Amino acid sequence: MKFLLGTKQRMTQIFDDNGQAVVGTVLAVAPAMVVQVKTADKNQAGSVQIGYGEKRAKNTSKAERGHIAPALKASGKENIAFQYLREFTTDNSADYKIGDPIDLSIFNEGDTVEIAGTSKGKGFQGVVKRHGFKGGRRSHGQKHSEREPGSIGVGGVQRVFKGMRMAGRMGSDRITLKNVKIVKINQEAKEILVKGAVPGRPGSLVEIVMK
Numbered sequence: 171m172k173f174l175l176g177t178k179q180r181m182t183q184i185f186d187d188n189g190q191a192v193v194g195t196v197l198a199v200a201p202a203m204v205v206q207v208k209t210a211d212k213n214q215a216g217s218v219q220i221g222y223g224e225k226r227a228k229n230t231s232k233a234e235r236g237h238i239a240p241a242l243k244a245s246g247k248e249n250i251a252f253q254y255l256r257e258f259t260t261d262n263s264a265d266y267k268i269g270d271p272i273d274l275s276i277f278n279e280g281d282t283v284e285i286a287g288t289s290k291g292k293g294f295q296g297v298v299k300r301h302g303f304k305g306g307r308r309s310h311g312q313k314h315s316e317r318e319p320g321s322i323g324v325g326g327v328q329r330v331f332k333g334m335r336m337a338g339r340m341g342s343d344r345i346t347l348k349n350v351k352i353v354k355i356n357q358e359a360k361e362i363l364v365k366g367a368v369p370g371r372p373g374s375l376v377e378i379v380m381k
Contacts, residue, residue, distance in 0.1 A: 171260040172276045172380040175202055175222035176362070178287065178370050184354065184363065194353050195368040196361050197376060201273040204266050205241045205255060216263030220272060221252030222375075244269025254375055274355055274362065277380065281352045287376040289369040291342035301335045345369040 176199035183193045202220040210216035221238060230251035238255075242248045244267075277283070297303040297319040306315030319337065322330055347368065354363040368376060 171258070171262060173218075173220070173258045173260070174199055174272055174274070174276065174378045175220065175254060175256055176200075176376050176378055177223075178368050178372055178374050178376055179361070180372060181367065182363070192353055192365060194363045194365045196363055197368070197378070198361055199274055199378070200360055201271045203241055203245060203252070204268055204270045204272065205238050205252070206257070207263055207266050207268060209263055210261065215259050216261060217257050217259045218263050218266050219255060219257040221255050223253030224250045225253050227251045241269045245271070256377060258377075258379065274357055274360065277352055277355060277362065277378075279352055279355050281380055282349050283352060283364070283378050283380045284346060284348050285350050285364065285368055285376055285378055286344060286346040287368060287370040287374060289341050289343050289345050290371050292340040294338065295340040296337045297335060300337065300340045303335075 176197040179196040179198050181193065181195050183191050186192055200223065202222040204218060205221045206219035208214065208217045208219075221241065227235060227249055234255075235251065238252060239248075242250065292299075296317055298305055298317045303317075303319060306312060306318040306320060308316065319335075322334055322336065347366070350368075351365045352362055353365050356362070362378075370376065
């Protein structure tokens with residue numbers, strides 16, 4: 171299992187060898203560092219925690235500085251901290267050591283990966299935008315019914331069933347895309363281009379996993 175963290179940058183398109191346009195999303199993928207390794211036993215699965223994105227150590231809590239100190243000491247970088255810490259469950263956790271770097275070299279063009287991110291938050295929305303309702307009738311006798319939800323159930327039950335599609339908070343959900351193809355890898359710019367759209371706003375964190 172291979173994994174890495176990155177940030178969404180922008181969408182673009184390139185042309186393949188056959189002249190076909192390929193629309194994709196550019197992800198900035200800076201090197202990450204192994205912070206913690208848990209080996210598998212009968213009580214828990216093996217996992218690897220990695221740190222991504224550098225920030226000043228003084229902006230980090232003392233508890234977090236103590237947690238990442240062994241990794242920073244092993245790598246020779248002791249005056250930084252990480253913006254993000256993420257843990258991945260894997261069967262080959264024994265292959266990783268604290269302080270090891272993880273970069274784009276683990277992936278190749280044409281690989282198929284899973285990408286997980288947080289979708290854009292849209293706040294409180296009505297049923298037309300949230301669920302695609304067509305709204306009420308525009309016939310004679312109707313007033314202000316263009317975007318109404320309509321009936322929410324029978325009267326005899328005296329309650330609303332769970333799962334009823336109604337207005338509410340929309341977005342800010344964790345979304346995982348499977349079978350996403352890596353179209354191009356730019357080692358110099360530390361960027362990869364994946365086919366299709368990726369959830370989230372520009373600058374948001376994404377997890378890239380290849381099982």
